[in-house]
Amino acid sequence: MPNPDPTKSNLPRLELHIPEPPSRPGEEVTFAHVNRGEAGAVRRPDIAVHESEVRDLPYELIRVLDDDDKAVGPWDPKLAPETLIKGLRAMMLTRAFDDRLFRAHRQGKTSFYMKSTGEEAIAAAQSMALDKGDMFFPTYRASAWLHARNYPLTTMCNQIFSNAEDPLAGKQLPILFSARDYDFYSISGNLGVRFVHAVGWAMASAYKNDTKISLAYVGDGTTAEGDFHEAMTFAAAYRAPTILCVTNNQYAISSFAGFAAPERLPFAAKALAYGFPGIKVDGNDFLAVWGATQWAAERARTNNGPTLIEFYTYRAEGHSTSDDPSAYRPKDEAAHWPLGDPVDRLKKHLIVLGAWDEDKHTALEAELKEQVKVAVKEAEAVGTLGQSKPPIEEMFEDVFAEKDWRLKEQERDLKARRAAREGGAA
């Protein structure tokens, strides 16, 4: 590059830094930058700890399951095997559901789908660890929350197919669920916005002297949005009873996490600037997710305020059905993720406990596959995308609490046109 100003030739030339991921397609996979630490090694502070005493925590990785599949250390929530099996089931169901519905998309039965593959432990463990009535402000990779709470699979498929029995009446993109009865807030496609809602919701709960807390997700990429910082500021100022989570799955579509934070800075460390604890947790470790959530929930419930949790994980599949990850990362990168697969790790732990075996696992896999198949068939009978639709009147409902004259006139107009068409007039 020629020097643009020869009169300043004695000054050093500036260079623009563009972050680059450790490996690209065709290159050898490297996760040398991942500091796995040691399972069980990170201390578990008292829930009332002052933030100034835990400023090292974001730089450690909280793990419970060790490389021998045993649960170790102070963050082990010491759950009963039955609870662990329920968790395993929720994760396996999520995976079976994702596989089937992803194929349904490829068959043209829906317009869009997003899988949670590799991240199932996070929403599954948190769904089970939190109480009924606590409100979850999810992203689109959190359907394990609903699976863990036995949300009807057929209803889920109806939403994905936008058919006549879609619980959201055809108003929302597939998988952007809303399930108030399951403490699952309406998902917005605008990333980050609901992080602030979660804080407001928690403030309202505190204002009402209620006992409920809120939980919210953003992805690593979304930490760059203003909403993230607005939520953190509000949560800190009002000591909101909330758990704010960054699910760092290494990618924002194709942009690796280094674009949202300096490569060596854990997202959990962003909490330091706001004066409340940030912890970094192995998101592929069901027990670590549970243990960390329990700690943060106890802090929230005892008026000790918010916690930022970075769940360190890996998005094993593409961002969505519209994404081809082999175009920007090595094909076999997922297999090299140094913190393993969450389903596999919990399965092995249960086997070590003597509460599970390969036969049971295979049988459960088959059972879940069948359940999903049945649900998809039921929903298909109602109709896939375009085959059946919710009643057209629904389109005009819920814009406002009550329709104004514009909506009434437009609905009347649309109905008249349809009637004319059906009568052969148009």
Add this chain to the structure above:
Amino acid sequence: MNMIQALNSALDVMMERDPDVLVFGEDVGYFGGVFRVTEGLQKKHGLTRCFDAPLTEGGIIGAAIGMGAYGLKPVPEIQFADYILPAYDQLVSEAARLRYRSNGEFCAPVTVRTPYGGGIFGGQTHSQSPEAIFAHVTGLKTVIPSNPYDAKGLLIASIECDDPVIFLEPKRLYNGPFYGRPDEELKTWDKSGLASADVPTGHYEVPLGRASIVREGSEVTVLAYGTMVHVAEAGIRDSGVDAELIDLRSIVPLDIDAITASVRKTGRCVILHEASRFGGFGGELSALVQERCFDHLRSPIQRIAGYDMPYPHAFEWDYFPGPIRLAEALQSAVEYR
């Protein structure tokens, strides 16, 4: 009561009646707001009912949406409407659509109060009229009072309503009516003698979506809201034309029946607003009148509005659509052939 006191009274009444109503925003708590609208509320209702917020409009509205989803009735303040844009995404993508996208499972009953409009030498960042950008977003209601009585009744109706409301307060009218002549002495509502300045202390509602006929007339219909209602009164007096003046009070919901009835009667329509003309709400009003009253029209619909530029500080009175421009429009409307 002036408009500030009337708004304060509305908040006070609602906070007294409903413990789920809470007020927050920049400087609104201890200090009582830069325009003093929330004065005394924290002292009377407590620290958790009326409190200060960080300087983040997006955070204020986002948190209010979460509170609304929980079941509260938050009334956040954005200090100037000019500063609402950092919260625009939360208002448009979230507040306006939460009910729709969740098929009624969640809603955001948030009333966003914000002073707007010119006439105070506030320059670009303290003078704008952003109503059109909200009116276009279905799911939001946009309310604009023009006098203390309406301000209180409309604010109460807004808080009681389960939809998100943008409540635009014409700050030039906070202390008294304004007839669009900068050389005129500042009038106070108390001394104005206007019936509308008599504000009851208790609870009452002015329903949303109901326009008021400020002045009956036979020759031309003038549509206005906010500060422009008073400018219109002056312009009509100056013109000598027998004009009917309609104060829309809310533009969403819009009282289409009052508008069409009046234009069908007078056969002429002049629209007056303070915001820039191009793409302004006057365009929507004009289209609606044309669609519904075409056979009754005896002259082209006219729009008198701010010029299409950022609010120019030194040229405020040249930019501001004043009574002279309206009077000329009214005369040309009745003389049209």
